Amino acid sequence: GEDVEQSLFLSVREGDSSVINCTYTDSSSTYLYWYKQEPGAGLQLLTYIFSNMDMKQDQRLTVLLNKKDKHLSLRIADTQTGDSAIYFCAESSPYNTDKLIFGTGTRLQVFP
Amino acid sequence: GAVVSQHPSRVICKSGTSVKIECRSLDFQATTMFWYRQFPKQSLMLMATSNEGSKATYEQGVEKDKFLINHASLTLSTLTVTSAHPEDSSFYICSARAERLAGFYNEQFFGPGTRLTVL
Numbered sequence: 001g002e003d004v005e006q007s008l009f010l011s012v013r014e015g016d017s018s019v020i021n022c023t024y025t026d027s028s029s030t031y032l033y034w035y036k037q038e039p040g041a042g043l044q045l046l047t048y049i050f051s052n053m054d055m056k057q058d059q060r061l062t063v064l065l066n067k068k069d070k071h072l073s074l075r076i077a078d079t080q081t082g083d084s085a086i087y088f089c090a091e092s093s094p095y096n097t098d099k100l101i102f103g104t105g106t107r108l109q110v111f112p
Numbered sequence: 113g114a115v116v117s118q119h120p121s122r123v124i125c126k127s128g129t130s131v132k133i134e135c136r137s138l139d140f141q142a143t144t145m146f147w148y149r150q151f152p153k154q155s156l157m158l159m160a161t162s163n164e165g166s167k168a169t170y171e172q173g174v175e176k177d178k179f180l181i182n183h184a185s186l187t188l189s190t191l192t193v194t195s196a197h198p199e200d201s202s203f204y205i206c207s208a209r210a211e212r213l214a215g216f217y218n219e220q221f222f223g224p225g226t227r228l229t230v231l
Contacts, residue, residue: 008153035222042116042205042222043156088155098144098209099171100220102155 004091004103011109018076020106022089027070029091034063034074037086037105046074046087076108084110114140116208118223125196126231133191133226135206141186142208146220147179150203162189196230203227 003025012018024032030051035043049056049063049072056063062075072089086105093099115138125131135145143164148156160181162168168181178200180192189208193200204227207220 004155040121040224042207042224044222045219098146098161099158100156102157104153104155 004089004101006087006089006103006106008104009107009109011111012079014079014081014110014112016079018074018079018083018108018110020074020076020087020089020108022072022074022103024070024072024089024091024101024103026091026094026101027067028094030094030097031092032063032065032072033090033092033100034061034072035088035090035102037088043088079108079110081110081112084108114208114210114221116142116206116221116223118204118206118226120226121224122227122229124229124231127197128195130192130194131196131228133193133204133206133228135189135191135208135223137187137208137210137221140208140210140221142189142210143186144209145183145189146207146209147181147189147191148205148207150205150225156205159191193228196228198230201228201230 006022033048034046037043060077064073086107088105089103090100117136119134145162147159150156159174160168160170162181162183164183170176183189203225205225207222
């Protein structure tokens, strides 16, 4: 089956690193994604990783993929108050790449 | 970047009435649009995939006669919730795929969502 799980809440101090974790069940997924949702705005694609990669870095963002454990993480370095939002991981269904299967979202709160 | 708008952002209606939600791609043409539903503290669930000029493809468990989708142009898709009931209250989000924009080829651009409350 298709199921993506995340912890619901994470609180970090400004300047620290944030690590948001995600587990998924379908090892056949081609792409895995991280989206950011701010109040009143649509989901914004932050980054994605192809399933044959272990790591991808993009400025302050680092994505780690452990296919064996079906674990995906997003690390945000030097977290800022503007990073406060809900972060969703998602996988593309191997049966239909148009179909994104989302996690429940992790609310990141950054305090000064 | 690519912008997707939704209208209205919030709607309250009486049980038994129908509500139409619009999804527009503002600066690109979207051959494919998607409609999602999000319950509080839950993930987005894909309801249907809409291709311009053809019938929408609904996910299992989604009633197509209840949730009417029309994708009449490359920039507009509408979702009509017919004979709405309180259990239809939810956050409805659309996305649009731009196949020729720079960047990730399969990227979906999301609207800000519409909160529907049925009394």
